[in-house]
Amino acid sequence: MSEEIIVTAPAKINLALDIIGLRADGYHQLEMIMQSISLHDKIKIKKEKSNIKLKCSDPELPEDKSNLAYQAAELILNRGDIQEGVCIYIDKRIPVAAGLAGGSSDAAAVLTGINKLYKLNLDNDELYKLATEIGSDVPFCLEGGTALATGRGDQLKQLSDLKKYYMIIVTPPVSVSTRYIYQQYDQLKIESNISVSRLAKLIENEKNINWDEGWANVLEKITSKLVKDIKIIKKKLKKMGAKFTLMSGSGPSVFAITDGYEQAFKIKEKWDRTDDFIDIAWNIKRNLQTCEESINIH
Numbered sequence: 001m002s003e004e005i006i007v008t009a010p011a012k013i014n015l016a017l018d019i020i021g022l023r024a025d026g027y028h029q030l031e032m033i034m035q036s037i038s039l040h041d042k043i044k045i046k047k048e049k050s051n052i053k054l055k056c057s058d059p060e061l062p063e064d065k066s067n068l069a070y071q072a073a074e075l076i077l078n079r080g081d082i083q084e085g086v087c088i089y090i091d092k093r094i095p096v097a098a099g100l101a102g103g104s105s106d107a108a109a110v111l112t113g114i115n116k117l118y119k120l121n122l123d124n125d126e127l128y129k130l131a132t133e134i135g136s137d138v139p140f141c142l143e144g145g146t147a148l149a150t151g152r153g154d155q156l157k158q159l160s161d162l163k164k165y166y167m168i169i170v171t172p173p174v175s176v177s178t179r180y181i182y183q184q185y186d187q188l189k190i191e192s193n194i195s196v197s198r199l200a201k202l203i204e205n206e207k208n209i210n211w212d213e214g215w216a217n218v219l220e221k222i223t224s225k226l227v228k229d230i231k232i233i234k235k236k237l238k239k240m241g242a243k244f245t246l247m248s249g250s251g252p253s254v255f256a257i258t259d260g261y262e263q264a265f266k267i268k269e270k271w272d273r274t275d276d277f278i279d280i281a282w283n284i285k286r287n288l289q290t291c292e293e294s295i296n297i298h
């Protein structure tokens, strides 16, 4: 009974994000380019005789059904008709409610982890269906890499791998509700002309991104009005030499593309806004969210 598995749950950034309409189900019709990055949570999942237990290194996080990782465990155990349970421990490194899909990625990792731990053999289509029930970003997090996401964010087209870009991730100490940001978007009726499909074609044609080609996030205008730190952080990153900065998802995290590891390292070393989360990261390829180790204790 003491088998356990350790899985990694990478964060994502949005290289582009546009809203093209409102759907009948109340969700927004999106066009986004999603990219998984090296920043990740680590999750240990252990077989238990019964029930789901969730523990998290960050005491602020809920350890009940309101946590997406808990919902993922419940869904897949039911789907696999498993009577036993699991104990899940999340070593949280991705900032919470920050536009980096940390909770969604944890949920995706729990789905793939339990699928392996209990040898359920659910195929990608079945995992995808469970993922869409949990949240719009969860399907992308199952495989990661670089993808064009449309619909609610759950219709995915994999794109070619990009070359390795070293970046800096900065999150000011403010959490943002995705739902609230979308509501504000509806009220403010912001116009945008981000050509996400054109940008996706650019990725297909050349792995070297020209950051002057109109990479943008329509939600940045909304969240920046509420979180003044975003503009300040972007300006500071540019001043320190970053070539491109953008808010990720509904924010407030900002990523900054640098010239390479050395520049990223220097920016991190010199960062003097002590309350911010800051880390160096890089884009990672598809399917890197695989089980790292599988341990049989007895």
Ligand code: C5P
Pocket (backbone or CB within 6 Å): 026, 027, 028, 029, 030, 134, 135, 136, 137, 151, 152, 153, 178, 179, 180, 182
């Ligand atoms: O799907 P998920 O639960 O992660 O979405 C969180 C919230 O973000 C939704 O309740 C909704 O308000 C908003 N949302 C949206 N349109 C999308 C994705 C999310 O309006 N395509």
